[in-house]
Structure formats: C-alpha cells, structure tokens
Amino acid sequence: MPTKNPDVWASIWNWVALNMNSITSFFFTFIIAFLRIVYVSKERKCWRVLVECLLCGSLAVASESIFEYLSMPAKLSVALGAIIAMFGIDQVRSFAKNYVDKKVGKNE
Structure with a gap:
C-alpha cells in the first residue's frame, strides 16, 4: 500500500483557489453556450454541441491572459466568455x- 500524503487535498484546494477565475469563466461560458444552442435548436448532433461549448469555454479562459497583458482586470474574461x-x-x-482581413488590407 502506498504511503498516504495528507497534503494532497490541501494542494488541490490551493490550485482551485488560485485558478477560480478561470474555472468560473469556463463554467459559465460552457453553460451559456449550451443553453444558446439548445434554445436555437439548429444543431442536432450532441458531439458538435459539446465541441462548440468546449471551444467557447477555452476562448474565455484564453482571454484572461490577454486582459493581464493589457493590465485590465482578469475578471473581464467571464464577461467576454458570456459574449462569446x-x-x-x-x-x-x-x-x-x-478584423484580420481589414488590418492586413484584404478587401474581398
């Protein structure tokens, strides 16, 4: 039987506490995207619904680093996630x- 480490739960709780904004952002974005898809009911395949919700949540979490870089509050990632x-x-x-086409100069 392996040796039990009593600090495992403390380490897990510490990680959750440090990343609570990212977790909240991902969770709310995932739920809002899911509810939007169900409400509109255009998508019939469950795996596509899941992938879209995961992509929306991932974009919301990724936006947190952009807000940090711009010296803006990281909590804005939750709002941006809801918009996404x-x-x-x-x-x-x-x-x-x-946006990229406009900046590069492509006018199609």
Missing part, C-alpha cells in the same frame, strides 16, 4: 477573420 457564448464560435471566427 451568446454569439457562438462560428460568428466569433467570422468577426476575427473580418
């Missing part, structure tokens, strides 16, 4: 593509 979830991943990709 309401638009959907396809619309966010379209906005990003149009």
Whole structure:
C-alpha cells in the first residue's frame, strides 16, 4: 500500500483557489453556450454541441491572459466568455477573420 500524503487535498484546494477565475469563466461560458444552442435548436448532433461549448469555454479562459497583458482586470474574461457564448464560435471566427482581413488590407 502506498504511503498516504495528507497534503494532497490541501494542494488541490490551493490550485482551485488560485485558478477560480478561470474555472468560473469556463463554467459559465460552457453553460451559456449550451443553453444558446439548445434554445436555437439548429444543431442536432450532441458531439458538435459539446465541441462548440468546449471551444467557447477555452476562448474565455484564453482571454484572461490577454486582459493581464493589457493590465485590465482578469475578471473581464467571464464577461467576454458570456459574449462569446451568446454569439457562438462560428460568428466569433467570422468577426476575427473580418478584423484580420481589414488590418492586413484584404478587401474581398
């Protein structure tokens, strides 16, 4: 029987406490995206619903580092995650593509 480490739960709790904003951002974005997809009911495949919710949540968590870089409150990632979830991943990709094309100078 391996030796039991009493500090495991303390380490897990410490990690959760340090990353609570990211966890909250991902959770709320995932739920909002899921509810939007169910409400609109255009998507029929469960795996596509799951992937879209995961992508929205991942974008929300990734935005936290951008806010840190810009010296803005990291808590804004929750709000940005909600916006991403309401638009959907396809619309966010379209906005990003149009923005990059405009900056690069492509006018199609």
